[in-house]
Amino acid sequence: DTEVTQTPKHLVMGMTNKKSLKCEQHMGHRAMYWYKQKAKKPPELMFVYSYEKLSINESVPSRFSPECPNSSLLNLHLHALQPEDSALYLCASSQNPTLFYGYTFGSGTRLTVV
Amino acid sequence: KQEVTQIPAALSVPEGENLVLNCSFTDSAIYNLQWFRQDPGKGLTSLLLIQSSQREQTSGRLNASLDKSSGRSTLYIAASQPGDSATYLCAVSVGGDDKIIFGKGTRLHILP
Numbered sequence: 001d002t003e004v005t006q007t008p009k010h011l012v013m014g015m016t017n018k019k020s021l022k023c024e025q026h027m028g029h030r031a032m033y034w035y036k037q038k039a040k041k042p043p044e045l046m047f048v049y050s051y052e053k054l055s056i057n058e059s060v061p062s063r064f065s066p067e068c069p070n071s072s073l074l075n076l077h078l079h080a081l082q083p084e085d086s087a088l089y090l091c092a093s094s095q096n097p098t099l100f101y102g103y104t105f106g107s108g109t110r111l112t113v114v
Numbered sequence: 115k116q117e118v119t120q121i122p123a124a125l126s127v128p129e130g131e132n133l134v135l136n137c138s139f140t141d142s143a144i145y146n147l148q149w150f151r152q153d154p155g156k157g158l159t160s161l162l163l164i165q166s167s168q169r170e171q172t173s174g175r176l177n178a179s180l181d182k183s184s185g186r187s188t189l190y191i192a193a194s195q196p197g198d199s200a201t202y203l204c205a206v207s208v209g210g211d212d213k214i215i216f217g218k219g220t221r222l223h224i225l226p
Contacts, residue, residue, distance in 0.1 A: 043216060056213060098145070099214060102148045102160060102163040103158075105150070105159070106157050107156055108156065
């Protein structure tokens with residue numbers, strides 16, 4: 001298995017809803033990442049988990065809450081989002097945090113906040 | 115602060131032509147450089163990864179070169195096809211850090 005799997009592929013949520021995005025990899029990678037991408041822009045880093053511990057939070061608002069239950073799974077919990085949070089959310093993994101082997105990305109979750 | 119620039123921002127070429135996409139970075143102390151492809155609304159697909167000690171990598175019709183001293187990388191696509199139409203992103207990693215720096219991408223359109 002050489003993939004990063006993200007679910008759901010599409011999500012529409014209201015501003016008062018609570019939802020979660022899920023990311024899974026079975027490549028034994030020990031670093032996992034959440035990125036946010038707006039249309040025609042490069043991905044922007046949100047969070048980095050290194051060996052299941054949060055190592056980087058790029059000053060992301062608290063309405064986004066990451067969780068890494070185990071080395072294969074990464075969640076992003078969403079609560080009280082704003083319409084401007086609508087974007088493509090990408091998960092990525094790397095064999096280790098030194099990034100010597102580069103990144104593997106998932107196909108993303110298209111989030112629309114209404 | 116590391117900055118990554120990709121030129122051109124957009125490119126249209128007829129099918130069958132060979133083409134070059136450019137990526138430059140301001141700090142030559144990179145760990146590696148990775149080229150990605152992104153189709154509209156989709157995730158990123160890794161095309162080639164060049165370690166800092168390497169000069170080039172090849173995969174099929176793609177060839178990526180790296181010149182650390184001048185802060186440049188090129189992605190060469192041979193015999194372009196309409197299926198090559200996508201946005202191409204380059205990204206560099208700096209040793210000791212947990213993140214990579216992306217360029218803004220080149221939107222490539224291959225005309226049938």
